[in-house]
Amino acid sequence: MADRTFPIEGTLDLTPAHVHEHTWLEVLHEWVTTVDHKKLGIMYVLYGFFFLLVGGAEALAIRVQLAEPNNHFLSPEVYNRFFTMHGTTMVFLVGMTIIFGFANYLVPLMIGARDMAFPRLNAFSFWMTAFGGLMLYYSFLGGSGLYGVGNAPDVGWFAYAPLTARAFSPGNATDYWALALIVTGVGTVGTAINVIATALSMRCKGMTLMRMPLFVWLSVVTSGLTLVTITPLTAAQIMLVIDRYLGGHFFDTQAGGSAVIWMHFFWIFGHPEVYVLVLPAFAIANEIIPVFSRKAIFGYPAMVAASVGIAFVSLGVWAHHMFTIGMTSVSNAFFVLSTMLVGIPTGIKIFNWVATMWGGKIRFATPMLFLTAFVFQFLLAGLTGIMLAVAPWDWQLHNSYFVIAHFHYVLVGAILFAIFGGLYYWFPKATGRMLNETLGKWNFWLFFIGFHVTFDTMHFVGMLGMPRSIYTYEADRGWGHLNLIVSIGAFIQGISVLIFTTNLLWSAFRGKVAGNDPWDAWTLEWAAASPPPVYNFPTEPSVSSRRPLWDLKHPEDPDWKYE
Amino acid sequence: MDREWLRTILRTGTAILFFLLLPAFAFADGPQPVPSIFAPASTPASDIYSLSLFVLAITGGIFVVVGGLLAYVIVRYRDKGDESDKREPAQIYGSTQIELAWTVIPILIVVVLFLTTARMIFAIQDAPKPPDALDVTVVGHQFWWEFRYPKLGIVTANELHVPLSTNKDPLPTYLKLYSADVDHSFWVPQLAGKTDLIPNHPNITWIEPKSTGLYLGQCAQFCGVEHAEMLLRVYVDTPEQFAAWVKNQQQPAVEDPQVAAGRRVFETESCMNCHTIRGTAATGRFGPDLTHLMSRSTIASGAVPNSEANLRQWIKDPDSFKPGCLMPAMQLTNQQLDEVTAYLETLK
Numbered sequence: 001m002a003d004r005t006f007p008i009e010g011t012l013d014l015t016p017a018h019v020h021e022h023t024w025l026e027v028l029h030e031w032v033t034t035v036d037h038k039k040l041g042i043m044y045v046l047y048g049f050f051f052l053l054v055g056g057a058e059a060l061a062i063r064v065q066l067a068e069p070n071n072h073f074l075s076p077e078v079y080n081r082f083f084t085m086h087g088t089t090m091v092f093l094v095g096m097t098i099i100f101g102f103a104n105y106l107v108p109l110m111i112g113a114r115d116m117a118f119p120r121l122n123a124f125s126f127w128m129t130a131f132g133g134l135m136l137y138y139s140f141l142g143g144s145g146l147y148g149v150g151n152a153p154d155v156g157w158f159a160y161a162p163l164t165a166r167a168f169s170p171g172n173a174t175d176y177w178a179l180a181l182i183v184t185g186v187g188t189v190g191t192a193i194n195v196i197a198t199a200l201s202m203r204c205k206g207m208t209l210m211r212m213p214l215f216v217w218l219s220v221v222t223s224g225l226t227l228v229t230i231t232p233l234t235a236a237q238i239m240l241v242i243d244r245y246l247g248g249h250f251f252d253t254q255a256g257g258s259a260v261i262w263m264h265f266f267w268i269f270g271h272p273e274v275y276v277l278v279l280p281a282f283a284i285a286n287e288i289i290p291v292f293s294r295k296a297i298f299g300y301p302a303m304v305a306a307s308v309g310i311a312f313v314s315l316g317v318w319a320h321h322m323f324t325i326g327m328t329s330v331s332n333a334f335f336v337l338s339t340m341l342v343g344i345p346t347g348i349k350i351f352n353w354v355a356t357m358w359g360g361k362i363r364f365a366t367p368m369l370f371l372t373a374f375v376f377q378f379l380l381a382g383l384t385g386i387m388l389a390v391a392p393w394d395w396q397l398h399n400s401y402f403v404i405a406h407f408h409y410v411l412v413g414a415i416l417f418a419i420f421g422g423l424y425y426w427f428p429k430a431t432g433r434m435l436n437e438t439l440g441k442w443n444f445w446l447f448f449i450g451f452h453v454t455f456d457t458m459h460f461v462g463m464l465g466m467p468r469s470i471y472t473y474e475a476d477r478g479w480g481h482l483n484l485i486v487s488i489g490a491f492i493q494g495i496s497v498l499i500f501t502t503n504l505l506w507s508a509f510r511g512k513v514a515g516n517d518p519w520d521a522w523t524l525e526w527a528a529a530s531p532p533p534v535y536n537f538p539t540e541p542s543v544s545s546r547r548p549l550w551d552l553k554h555p556e557d558p559d560w561k562y563e
Numbered sequence: 564m565d566r567e568w569l570r571t572i573l574r575t576g577t578a579i580l581f582f583l584l585l586p587a588f589a590f591a592d593g594p595q596p597v598p599s600i601f602a603p604a605s606t607p608a609s610d611i612y613s614l615s616l617f618v619l620a621i622t623g624g625i626f627v628v629v630g631g632l633l634a635y636v637i638v639r640y641r642d643k644g645d646e647s648d649k650r651e652p653a654q655i656y657g658s659t660q661i662e663l664a665w666t667v668i669p670i671l672i673v674v675v676l677f678l679t680t681a682r683m684i685f686a687i688q689d690a691p692k693p694p695d696a697l698d699v700t701v702v703g704h705q706f707w708w709e710f711r712y713p714k715l716g717i718v719t720a721n722e723l724h725v726p727l728s729t730n731k732d733p734l735p736t737y738l739k740l741y742s743a744d745v746d747h748s749f750w751v752p753q754l755a756g757k758t759d760l761i762p763n764h765p766n767i768t769w770i771e772p773k774s775t776g777l778y779l780g781q782c783a784q785f786c787g788v789e790h791a792e793m794l795l796r797v798y799v800d801t802p803e804q805f806a807a808w809v810k811n812q813q814q815p816a817v818e819d820p821q822v823a824a825g826r827r828v829f830e831t832e833s834c835m836n837c838h839t840i841r842g843t844a845a846t847g848r849f850g851p852d853l854t855h856l857m858s859r860s861t862i863a864s865g866a867v868p869n870s871e872a873n874l875r876q877w878i879k880d881p882d883s884f885k886p887g888c889l890m891p892a893m894q895l896t897n898q899q900l901d902e903v904t905a906y907l908e909t910l911k
Contacts, residue, residue, distance in 0.1 A: 163745040253762035299657035326766035329688040333681040340673045347669040357636045383622040392683045395756020396600040399783045465598030465752040467783040470791035478597035
């Protein structure tokens with residue numbers, strides 16, 4: 001053990017000369033102007049959670065419409081807007097913001113730093129993302145331009161050209177979509193640079209790269225991947241805006257442009273984007289599973305290598321979204337192979353999580369329940385991913401509800417479950433209070449049941465030939481009962497999310513006081529107070545292993561002897 | 564009491580599971596109302612089906628092993644809540660041998676899956692085209708299908724007719740796929756996987772149906788407001804039926820002096836700007852060819868049956884069947900509607 005003890009003793013006296021009760025305006029001013037990574041992290045998460053409720057409400061409207069054949073709950077126009085906005089919202093305004101919220105809040109704490117490397121860039125990035133989201137939703141009011149009421153984008157979240165050309169999408173809805181993503185993209189890139197700089201240059205004494213918590217490792221990998229993937233997306237959006245306003249012909253097929261080029265640009269962003277979202281879920285799993293199994297993570301170096309490996313391989317698989325566009329057989333075979341290769345590092349991760357649990361003493365508190373379900377669902381998502389990688393089978397499954405089921409297994413079954421687990425796990429650190437366990441159990445079990453009712457069934461609907469993006473279907477196709485089951489499951493999940501919202505609000509004010517280290521955990525954030533003061537640590541911590549708090553709690557058997 | 568309750572749950576669960584699995588694994592031959600990918604009736608679809616069973620077996624095996632391990636770990640190593648035992652479990656940091664094993668085994672599985680898949684890709688995509696194969700050109704439009712038979716001189720819409728292919732007399736149909744506007748995708752699950760119709764990017768797919776009847780499908784790439792009602796119907800005919808159909812389609816439109824008024828409406832009220840009726844002045848290409856409209860069993864790209872009442876309503880107000888479709892309501896008077904419907908009803 002090094003020259004330092006944990007938890008870190010002492011506080012800095014930063015009390016201003018005349019303390020007085022803050023008015024709400026002062027509190028608001030403080031949050032708006034803050035550059036504190038913790039406040040920004042919390043705002044990211046709350047912002048993402050707000051849009052989770054919005055995107056969830058859109059999903060429920062979609063599910064009501066599809067609950068029976070030839071339903072008239074939503075008009076075709078509104079349905080198309082809702083599924084476009086649901087997808088765009090969940091990926092850009094929910095997934096990206098919540099995962100960067102976690103990274104913002106936790107990376108400095110976990111490496112013993114006082115803030116991010118560039119605090120003002122951090123605030124700038126958050127507000128860019130936030131205003132990008134508002135801009136997207138303003139399209140509901142202003143999307144049609146000057147004439148009449150507005151409308152939201154209705155071209156699908158993938159926005160395939162040339163449907164986005166002015167000839168096929170008049171009005172301004174598509175422009176709001178393109179510009180909003182450019183703006184949020186700037187914010188995302190800013191945060192990604194910040195996370196990398198922080199993790200590389202702000203680590204406390206003794207924290208070598210191979211002693212960084214896996215959460216930090218994965219945040220760095222995610223951020224690196226973000227830098228590479230947001231770029232083609234922004235480029236594509238700029239080309240789209242040029243096409244729409246300056247008479248460009250990038251995607252204008254009537255004038256020799258290419259619809260296929262859009263697909264390449266979109267998916268070389270779109271596929272790595274899935275890993276940008278899922279790697280943070282792995283990051284959360286890498287922290288929670290060991291703590292609740294009471295064991296060190298199994299195969300730390302392999303986990304680091306697998307994460308970096310996934311990031312690299314994920315940059316070479318994008319055209320598996322394009323098996324049906326008529327590529328040559330050799331290209332198809334190439335992307336089959338590269339896609340299947342992702343399964344190897346991913347498999348290593350799943351095995352390592354199971355091995356971490358093996359021989360442990362697993363405490364099934366709510367965070368661990370969510371993360372156990374995460375491992376199970378991610379396994380299934382990976383296996384359906386293998387099925388989709390088999391190009392000839394993909395010719396059948398592509399753009400069917402099977403694909404919808406598969407990627408919701410990743411985005412909800414893996415990512416959202418991990419996010420819920422992470423919220424239960426770190427909420428005590430951020431607020432000083434525990435989330436309620438009873439409500440947590442209800443939250444988990446209802447979400448688990450609702451999730452499987454919805455998305456397990458959805459696989460079958462797809463195999464029975466139902467394509468995605470359709471606002472209604474014929475009664476004789478035999479999809480009616482299954483769709484009803486899918487819709488029922490969606491509402492069970494909706495109830496569960498409401499329970500979580502209640503828990504969040506109630507526990508923030510009335511929850512059990514947590515203390516600094518409620519889960520008996522091992523990484524540095526638990527050495528700070530709950531909630532941590534603005535400066536996080538009064539003095540710089542110093543570590544000599546991957547689990548500094550384990551070393552403190554077990555001086556007879558510290559980690560640094562074995563690493 | 565409790566046990567009774569449990570039994571009910573189990574019984575319901577089994578019933579639900581059976582109900583879920585039944586349609587997906589219906590092995591019945593020939594066309595199905597439910598266009599399941601597990602009821603193939605044509606060569607690419609049946610090859611894909613056997614490949615999918617192989618992949619299902621491998622992934623199912625992986626699921627049983629890994630899922631089983633996870634279940635075992637959850638049950639075996641959960642904290643039993645023994646307050647007296649405060650010790651932490653033994654800390655294990657990794658094991659090179661074990662980690663090597665679970666890296667190498669997945670690599671082997673990937674090799675097997677990749678080779679099997681690649682073989683199938685080449686077999687389907689690069690299959691040599693027999694010289695006597697039937698050629699059809701498919702053009703996707705918002706929101707309907709145009710079918711042209713270049714060698715037979717036929718143009719029709721939304722309902723594709725192809726001949727049966729038997730082992731004795733194989734007769735595949737090759738479809739050239741074009742788009743007039745945005746991306747679409749041709750998907751009839753029982754016949755073949757889907758292939759996209761992309762403007763400026765012609766594609767080819769083929770089918771070789773092995774039993775006669777009507778196969779259902781629809782556009783599988785979001786193409787705008789009425790993407791959901793861009794339905795596909797493929798009739799697989801016996802050689803005799805197909806020859807008779809071809810013969811009829813090759814005729815110019817029926818001329819019936821009794822409905823001359825309706826024809827006049829068609830030719831003066833701008834219907835002819837978008838529609839073709841061969842043998843008349845109507846040569847528009849923006850909408851479906853109506854020369855043999857009455858040989859089709861549906862209108863509006865499969866949205867509604869082709870009855871006289873539906874046809875009249877469709878002409879009067881297309882949005883009442885397909886809100887957002889591109890056919891305008893021409894504000895015809897009731898008399899004009901009756902006349903033009905009567906005229907179209909003669910186009911056998």
